[in-house]
Amino acid sequence: MLDISEVAQRAGLPASTLRYYEEKGLIMSTGRRGIKRLFAPVVLDQLALIALGRAAGFSLDEIGAMFDARGEPQIDRQTLVDRADSLDVTIRRLSAMRDGLRHAAKCQAPSHLECPQFRRLMTVALARKKGEKARGSAGAGRFGKP
Amino acid sequence: MLDISEVAQRAGLPASTLRYYEEKGLIMSTGRRGIKRLFAPVVLDQLALIALGRAAGFSLDEIGAMFDARGEPQIDRQTLVDRADSLDVTIRRLSAMRDGLRHAAKCQAPSHLECPQFRRLMTVALARKKGEKARGSAGAGRFGKP
DNA sequence: CCTTGACCTCAAGTTGACTTGAAGTAGTAC
DNA sequence: GTACTACTTCAAGTCAACTTGAGGTCAAGG
Known part of the structure; x- marks a missing residue:
């Protein structure tokens, strides 16, 4: 059993964030010693998972919908697959942006927006509108209109 | 020349966002007809670039530091390369998360956090601490400690 | 000429994800 | 038993990225 500062230190997060995540139902403390929270070591895995989800652009609510407070995936397998698909889109875009940045760093063209490469x-990165719309509204939440 | 509603419609963004982006110096209107903004068509490319950057987890300020209001990359080529490198890290994480989600959707293990695969x-996704630290602090801004 | 509607500005409000601060509590060390 | 310290709660504050609302402007149509 770990107390909050140990979890904080190992996860690289402030204790306030851990309390906030618990309040939001993303993690659970397994008990108290006196008034102090105790966490099972598995919470570190869960936090890694949450960090991953955040890096993927999912909101805390979305992450909460994918995994319960024990870190187990929720039963809606189709949602998980949809999330994975939307990650594919994100990954394709990011790859294009990475390549674009690398290219921009060495290209001599006077105007990059006119450089064919x-x-x-960029076109590759943005060639998703159909795929995204065709599948309904299961996006990662960071794209699309309000 | 496009007026704001045309840009809004084609970019899939509300006009308020375009005004906000202009205020932030991310885009420029090329003039006014009376009191109304006029945009050159190239603004659509810039907006695509901004959307890409946002999807990559860059803040508007970071995007503003990478590209000027005309959409041209700023001269600090090393920064562009650093951003590209940090995108590589992000992409690796997201790929692992995507695979993790796909796996979770079909795996029968009672507890996924204990499923070896x-x-x-997840380990792949998180095996970056060294790489990230070794290169200094040129991350995308979404990772690391405050 | 007058109205209409799409734009404008500027200030204030919203949301998500936290952080901060004040005031309280409880194991541990002396 | 008192002090210390690391925790606790709860309310309020912050920050980015927008959005909303009130009140103003102006070109075009009738």
Whole structure:
């Protein structure tokens, strides 16, 4: 059993964030010693998972919908697959942006927005509207209209 | 020349966001007809670039530091390369998360956090601490401690 | 000429994800 | 038993990225 400062230190998060995550139902403390929270070591895995989800652009609510407070995936397997699909889209975009940045760093063209290679990369990155719409509204939440 | 509603419609963004982006110096209107903004069509490319950057987890300020209001990359080529490198890290994590989600959707293990395959994917996703630290602090801003 | 509607500005409000601060509590060390 | 310290709660504050609302402007149509 770990107390909050140990979890904080190992996860690289402030204790306040851990309390906030618990309040939101993303993690659970397994008990108290006196008034102090105790966490099972598995919470570190859960926090890693949450960090991953945040890096993927999912909101805390979305992450909460994918995994319960014990870190187990929720039963809606289709949602998990949809999330994975939307990650694919994100990954394709990010790859294009990475390539675009690398290209921009060495390209001599006076205007990058007119450089054919740069534009091709951007087009790749944005060639998703159909795929995204065709599948309904299961996006990662960071794209699309309000 | 496009007026704001046309840009809004084509970019899939509300006009308020376009005004906000202009105020932040991310885009420029090329003039006014009376009191109304006019935009050159190239603004659509810039907006695509901004959307890409946002999807990559960059803040508007970071995007503003990478590209000027005309959409041209700023001269600090090393920064562009650093951003690209940090995108590589992000992409690796997201790929692992995507695989993890796909696996979770079909795996029968009672606890995923104990499923060896799931853990292996997560480990891949998180095996960056060294790489990230070794390169200094050129991250995308979404990772690391405050 | 007058109205209409799409734009404008500027200030204030919203949301998500936390952080901070004040005031309280409880194991441990002396 | 008192002090210390690491925790606790709860309310309020912060920050980014927008959004909303009130009141103003202006070109075009009738």
